[in-house]
Every structure is written in structure tokens, then in C-alpha cells.
Amino acid sequence: MNVDKPCVVLIDDEERILRSLSLLLRSRYDVLATTNPVQVLDWVRSRPVHVVVSDQRMPTINGVDLLRQIRDHSPRSMRLLLTGYADLAAVEAAVNEGEIFRFLEKPWDALKLQDTIADAAQIAQDEFARLTPPVTAVTPAGEPVREIVFAPVLVLDEDPLSVTVVRELLPPGSLVVPASTVETALARIEQQEYGVILAELRHSSDDVIGALKLLKQASPRTLAIACSSLRDGRLLIDLINQGQVFRFLPKPLSRELLRRALQAALERHRELRHEPHRLRRHVVEAPREVSLSSRVLDYLRRIRDQARLRA
Amino acid sequence: MNLPSPRVVPDPPAVAAADALATLLLPVTPLTPQCSVAEAGERFLEAANAKLLSLPVVDGGRVLGCVTRHELMLRVYMQPYGRELHGRRAVTTLMDLRPLSLSIDSSIEAAGQLIGRSLRQPITEDFVVLDTDGHYAGMGVVLDVLRALELRVGQHAQELEAAYRRLKASQHRLVQSEKLATLGQLVAGLAHEINTPLGYVQNNLAMTRDLLPGAAELAGAGAALLDATLDGDAQDWQQRAERLSAARAAFDPSLFGDLSALLDDTLHGVAQIADLVGNLKDFSRVDAAHSEAVDLHGLIDAALRIAGHILKQRNVQVQCRYGELAPLRCAPAQINQVLLNLISNAAQSIDHEQGMIMIRTQMLGGYALVAVQDNGRGIAPDVLPRIFEPFFTTKPVGQGTGLGLSICQQIVQAHGGRIAATSTPNSGTRFVVALPLSTAAAKVPA
Numbered sequence: 001m002n003v004d005k006p007c008v009v010l011i012d013d014e015e016r017i018l019r020s021l022s023l024l025l026r027s028r029y030d031v032l033a034t035t036n037p038v039q040v041l042d043w044v045r046s047r048p049v050h051v052v053v054s055d056q057r058m059p060t061i062n063g064v065d066l067l068r069q070i071r072d073h074s075p076r077s078m079r080l081l082l083t084g085y086a087d088l089a090a091v092e093a094a095v096n097e098g099e100i101f102r103f104l105e106k107p108w109d110a111l112k113l114q115d116t117i118a119d120a121a122q123i124a125q126d127e128f129a130r131l132t133p134p135v136t137a138v139t140p141a142g143e144p145v146r147e148i149v150f151a152p153v154l155v156l157d158e159d160p161l162s163v164t165v166v167r168e169l170l171p172p173g174s175l176v177v178p179a180s181t182v183e184t185a186l187a188r189i190e191q192q193e194y195g196v197i198l199a200e201l202r203h204s205s206d207d208v209i210g211a212l213k214l215l216k217q218a219s220p221r222t223l224a225i226a227c228s229s230l231r232d233g234r235l236l237i238d239l240i241n242q243g244q245v246f247r248f249l250p251k252p253l254s255r256e257l258l259r260r261a262l263q264a265a266l267e268r269h270r271e272l273r274h275e276p277h278r279l280r281r282h283v284v285e286a287p288r289e290v291s292l293s294s295r296v297l298d299y300l301r302r303i304r305d306q307a308r309l310r311a
Numbered sequence: 312m313n314l315p316s317p318r319v320v321p322d323p324p325a326v327a328a329a330d331a332l333a334t335l336l337l338p339v340t341p342l343t344p345q346c347s348v349a350e351a352g353e354r355f356l357e358a359a360n361a362k363l364l365s366l367p368v369v370d371g372g373r374v375l376g377c378v379t380r381h382e383l384m385l386r387v388y389m390q391p392y393g394r395e396l397h398g399r400r401a402v403t404t405l406m407d408l409r410p411l412s413l414s415i416d417s418s419i420e421a422a423g424q425l426i427g428r429s430l431r432q433p434i435t436e437d438f439v440v441l442d443t444d445g446h447y448a449g450m451g452v453v454l455d456v457l458r459a460l461e462l463r464v465g466q467h468a469q470e471l472e473a474a475y476r477r478l479k480a481s482q483h484r485l486v487q488s489e490k491l492a493t494l495g496q497l498v499a500g501l502a503h504e505i506n507t508p509l510g511y512v513q514n515n516l517a518m519t520r521d522l523l524p525g526a527a528e529l530a531g532a533g534a535a536l537l538d539a540t541l542d543g544d545a546q547d548w549q550q551r552a553e554r555l556s557a558a559r560a561a562f563d564p565s566l567f568g569d570l571s572a573l574l575d576d577t578l579h580g581v582a583q584i585a586d587l588v589g590n591l592k593d594f595s596r597v598d599a600a601h602s603e604a605v606d607l608h609g610l611i612d613a614a615l616r617i618a619g620h621i622l623k624q625r626n627v628q629v630q631c632r633y634g635e636l637a638p639l640r641c642a643p644a645q646i647n648q649v650l651l652n653l654i655s656n657a658a659q660s661i662d663h664e665q666g667m668i669m670i671r672t673q674m675l676g677g678y679a680l681v682a683v684q685d686n687g688r689g690i691a692p693d694v695l696p697r698i699f700e701p702f703f704t705t706k707p708v709g710q711g712t713g714l715g716l717s718i719c720q721q722i723v724q725a726h727g728g729r730i731a732a733t734s735t736p737n738s739g740t741r742f743v744v745a746l747p748l749s750t751a752a753a754k755v756p757a
Contacts, residue, residue: 012507013623016576020511023569024518057503059626084506085499106510110517 005030006121007048011040011066012055012082017106021053024110025117037061044074050124051117053104056083056090064090067098076127078120078281080104088233095240095248096261101281103237123280130277150174150266151195156185158204162227162253166198169259182206182292186299189215193310194222195269196262200251201228201235209235210290213243214297218304220244220282221272223265225258227251242287331419332451335459336440337362339450341369342378342402348387349398351378351405362452365436368406372446374439377410378402381435411438415448423460426453485701485714500620504587508580515573515580522570525562532558587616604638607646607679607746611670614650621658627666634673637748641726646746649719649730653683653742656715660687660740678728678745689736698732719744 010021010033018033025031029051032043037060043049052070056063067079081094084106094100101123102116152175155163163178170176177194179185183206185197197215201208212224223246226239231250239245246268247261272279292300339360342351346368354366365379382405387393397405411429413422426438434453442448532555539548608631615622615629622629657668669684690698697703701717723730727747734740 014507014511016511016580017507019572019576020514020518023573024514057620057624059623082510084503084510087499106506107513108510110514 006050006125007032008051008053008117008121009033009040009043009049009077010053011035011037011058013058014055017055024114028114029117029121037066040066041069041073044070044077048128049074049077050128051078051080051120053080053082053117056081057085062090064093064098064100067094067100071099076124078124080116080120082106082108086233086237088231088236091233091236091240092231092248092250095236095245099246100240102285103240105237119283123283126277126280151269152177152192153262153266154179154185154188154194154197155199156180156182156197156208157200157227159200162198162200165253165255165258166262169255169262182208182211183296183299186211186215186296186303189219189222189303190299190306193219193307196223196225196246196265198225198227198258198262201226202230207291209239209243210287210292211296211300212239212245213284213287214290214292214300215303216243216282216284218300219307220279221269221307223269225249225261225265227253227258238287242285244282244284331459332413332417332422332440332456333415335419335451335455336415336449337452338448339363339366341367341374341447344368344370344375344401344403346402347398348383348400348402348405349394351402352383352388352394352398355380355383363437363450364434364453365407365410365450367410367439367447367450368402369447374410374412374441374447375403376406376408377436377439378406379436382407407436411436412441413438413451415440415442419456419459419463422451422456426456500617501587503620505584508583512577512580512584515577519570519573519577522562522566525558526567526570529555529558529562529564603643604640605643605646607636607639607672607681608633610643610647611650611672611681614647614654615670617647618651618654618658621655622668625658625661625666626664627658627661627668630667630669632669632671634671636672636674636679639679639746639748641746642722645722646726649722649744650681650683652715652719653744657683657685657687657740657742660685660689662688674748675745677748679748681744681746682741683744684739684741686739689738689740690732690734691736695732695734699730 006029008025008029008031010018010025010031012018012021012033013035015035018035022031022033032049034040035058037058040052040054044052049070052067054063054066058066063081063083067081070077070079079098079100080102081090081098081100082104083090086103086105091103094103101120104113104116150170153166153170154177155166156179157163158180160178163176167174167176177188179188182203185199188194189197197212199208199212201212212226215222216224224243225247226236226243226245227249229251236245236248239248246265249257249261272282342354346354351366354360355363360366364381365377367377368375386405387397390396411426413425417425422438430436430453437453438451440448440451532551536548536551536555539551611631611633615631621627654668654670658666661667665686667686669682671680671682671684673680699716699720701714703717720730723744723746729745730742732740732742
């Protein structure tokens, strides 16, 4: 066995899936496969595990819960969900609780799966090579947002209520800037760096979803909290894989959920500023189709150039 | 004068409730108190009054009474010497002092009610219509009121029928949406059940395809070496031996073992998909209206396979204790719907780790009995009597239409059977479906 190979852990309740994936991956990785979730936790506790690929529906635990536990034990392991059916609840939980790298669907494309796992393994290998493990921010319920200087927050929503709620939730003196169109939002981001963008996915004229995807490429440090009354699992999967959306909140907004999401996002942004290498965890797939005007695309290009200068 | 023309029979749709009686008004010239009985008789013969059963006697706008044709005939014309005896007397001597009178602003319905209360059989009189000040306005004919009422009732019946049709359609839509909800649940489960084997089948085939060139090269190099060996050409042999050794380095023959395992899995996966699709076909058979003799156990097995994902997700064990059952005439797709509903309800009621569903069948008194028993949270005694009510649900808003069991009951009853439930909270629920074995009782709906 080659000790330099990155370690990939596979878990699925169907052994044939494990056999098939092991054969696909074993030449490049040290593959560990099991149908037992407890075994997976033992592995991530006892040795470096670079990538975990988990099924969603399993008899004793669902994939999101397992990946969340793995995140607590081994935050540097890259987490991927491989599921036969993407029900909305699972996808929302995957974003909000699992903070997963990719949401993959069965049946999968062998080449694409190998590419995705290669990306994930590379990122995890770099992180494991560093000495200090990163700290994950956990915010207990009910705790007030701490009095520290936060990065500015941009609110892209045609409904002015959202910006009011965000202002109420953040400590006084925090900069909260409203924008009602994609173009104004990008013009603001061009002027200064924002830690978080809270965006309503539904817009009367603009492709907010496409803009979020491209914004992640242009300014990866800005964390996106998507919110919408529109609840579509398929769309959300794209937002994970192509936009690395940090949280998804259903509308009407719950103040407590929004408060926690803002706090987690702002703290993550702070970590990313101090440990820029962790940005790689936010690498996204190229989006499939985006309908944005050339002016908007110009903004995105300039934002990308500035982000490179800052980095 | 804004009174409508007396001879015009009002169009039914134009009849407005407020001035309804006014539309039936006949502006009859009344008799005077000075008028004689003989003169009154002649007035009845006038063409304009041919329709009237009674004529009013009016003095200065005040109605004194009415003389009826009936009274005149009975007391005067049909009596011997009646005309001679009574002809010259004042009409007031024959008059009914309390004639039926109605205000012009009363509705046709009110007029109908009053007429119904006060008229005797046979109908011998019409009624006086008074204006809002209580003065004589004209006469109304009882038959006109009855005819108008009849039209009105017909209209109401039409409205009722339309309302009934709308209700029926919305009920149908609800039943369809319940079916769609079941279907959605089914599709979610099936997508998962099919995508899992599809996942490894596709992956295995892709890997097999990628391994084939290496395997072909190994076989080709081996054959080439064999040829060289047989020909005894030493130089060729050396070259070909190197080719074979390179091919073996690229494709380890132990991979053949893997390939064979991959293909075994692939065949298994394809068989599993075929099995699922087969079940689905049974499940959604379109010949729902056709009653056919089927094996109930087969239907239960199919429903269990379709519900497999729910059962697996909740780690629920299923035990089947099948008794002897004669083939049953039923609409298989509908009975499947009932079984799937009962099984998924049972699974959903279990929120602990030792979930168990027991399905028993037996024949009893001309019925096939299917009992579905779970060890879930049970149904509270106050809820149990209501579970078959349409729209009754204990699930959160948006998660159930509350029609599932009501549709089950409808289907079972349409088959001439019965469905009942017993439950002990925190220990489990048991549903029993009884379906008649003879075809006589079953009339399967389309």
C-alpha cells in the first residue's frame, strides 16, 4: 500500500456501490469502504481521512447527520454526499448542517466523480500538510452576536424588510448595505470587500442565482446566505456545487436562524482572511448557464481582479 | 304609469325578487258597490276577464270585497229562478268580505306562501293586489303565481345541480391530488431504489469498457507470442515476449477476477431494476375498472416492495403470515393503493428502533381478510373514530391531505368489503380489510 495516497472513505448501505466505487478509485487512493457508520467515525478519529463520500439514505443514520459528525471530529476532511434521490430536506440540511463540498447524484458520471474527488483530495492534502487544525465556529442558541468588528454585509433583496432585520440582528455600528438589483450589488462589492451577501434568489428581473455562482468565483471570500420562498432541491444542488452557498434560509426569515447564519458566516469570513489557504474549500464547479448582462459580467471581472490583488 | 303591461307573461330570468308580484299584476277595472249581481255576471263574460276567478268590489280605492265566479254560479245561475231572484240585487250581497289580498311589493315566494296557507281546494278565487298605501292596484291570478314559482324552483334546482357538480369536481380533484401525493412519495422512493443499482451498473460498465483494451492487448500479445513459439522464430519471439510482459504490467490478469465480480454485480443490479419496474407496472395497471381474479398475496408483496424505501429508511422489519386464500376478484391497482397506504401509514407511525409490521391473511365467512399490524405510537381513542373521515389528518399542514384512509375506505366499500382499525396508544395499530370472495357483492367503480 502506498502511504502517500490520499485516503478516501466510502459509506453506503449497498455493498455493490462500495465495490464499484472502490474499484474505480483504488488505483489513486487508499480506499476504505464500509456499510457501518460507526466504522467511519472510528476511521476519521484514528487517521487522516482526506475525503468522505456518503450515501444519504441509510437505515440507521442519514448522510447529512453522519457528515456533520465527521466535520466535528475531522474538520479538514472534505465531505461529499452521493445520493439516489435529492429530496429538498436533505439538500437544505446538507448546506446548513453538513457544509458539504459537493452534492453528487446516483447514477454518477465516472470521469466527473474522479475529477471531483481529485479536487477534494488535493485541498484536504494541503490542509493536512499544515500543522494547526482549523477551528470551526460553533454558535450556541440564544447567545448574542459578540461585540467584535464584523466585515460589512450586503443585502440583495427587493423586499426592504430583509435589510431592516439584518440591521437589528447585528451589533450597532456594523455596516449593512442594501441593494435591490444585481448590478447595484456588484457595484458595491467592487467598491469594498463584503464578508457576507444575503441574497433573495427570486428577483423580478435579475438572475440572482447565476450572479451568486459567478460571484463565488470572482470573490470567493464573500460568503453567500441564500434565502427564498422558492424551495427547489435541484436549484439548491447547483448552488452548492457551483456557488458554494454557505447557508440556505427559507422565507419568511426566522430571526434566530438568520442570526446564527450571519454569525457563522462572519466568523468564517474572518477565518478565511487569516487563513487564506482555506479558501480552496470554496472552489466551485463552472456554472452551466447564466444569463447576466455584459455590464454585470464586467463588474464581476473587476471584482475578481481586486480579489486577486487582496489575496 | 310604471306598471308593466298586464297581458305580458314575464320572462322567468327577468323576474326580480323585489318587484316580482308587480310583474304579475292585472289592472282589472273593479266593480262598484252599486253594481248589480246581473251586471257582475256580465263582467265575468268579458274577454279581458276570462282568466279571472274573482272580481273586486272597490269604492274610492278601498277594496270592499270580492265576488267569485264560483259563488255567482252556485248561488245565482245554477239556482232555479236564481237570475230573476238575485239579478237586481247589489253585488255586495254576494261578496266575500275578506278576500285574499297582497301588497304589491311582496315577493312571489311570499305570495305563494300566503296562497298556500289560505286557499281552499278547489281554487275558486284570485287575489287582490294593494299598492303600498293599501289602495286597490289590480288583481293577481293564483295560477300565474304558481307558474312563476314553478319556474323559480326549476331555476333553483339548476343552481343546486351546478353547485353539486362543482362540489363533485372539487372532490375528484382532491382525490386526484391525494393520488398525486402518494405518487410523489412513490417516485421519491423509486428514484432512490432505481438510482442506486443504476449507479453501480453504470460505473461498472464504464470501468469494464476502460479495462477492455488492456485485456484485449494482453490476449493479443499472448496469441502473438504463441504464434512466434510455434513458428520457432527466435527474434520475433523475443519481441513478442516483451510485448506480452508490457501488456501484463498494464493489465494484471488478476483484474479478470474483478471484472467478473463487477459483471455479476451489474447483472444483479439490472435484475433489481427490472424487478422494480415490473412491480411498478403491476402497481399502476390502467385497467382499474376491470375486476379480475388475482392473488392477494402477490399484491401485498408488490406493495411491500414499492414501500421498501420507507421501511428501510425507518429500519422496520416486516413479517408476513399468509393463510390460504382463494383468488380474489378486484381492481388490483386500487387494492394496491389501499395496501400501500396501510403499509406506509404503519411505517410512519413507528418512531423507535424496533419497528415491526405484521401482515396476516386468512379466509373467513366468504371474505378474504388482510390485517396490517404495527408496533408504532398508536392512535388516541378520541382520534380513532375519525380516521376515515375525509380531510381528517394528524399530520402537520402540507404533509397529508387527510384523504388517504378515506379513499381506502371508499375503495374497499366499492368492492363490497369493509375496513376497520383498532389501536392501543404507544403499543400499535391494527387495520383489517375484509374483501368478499364472491363477485356478487363487488361492484368496482371506474
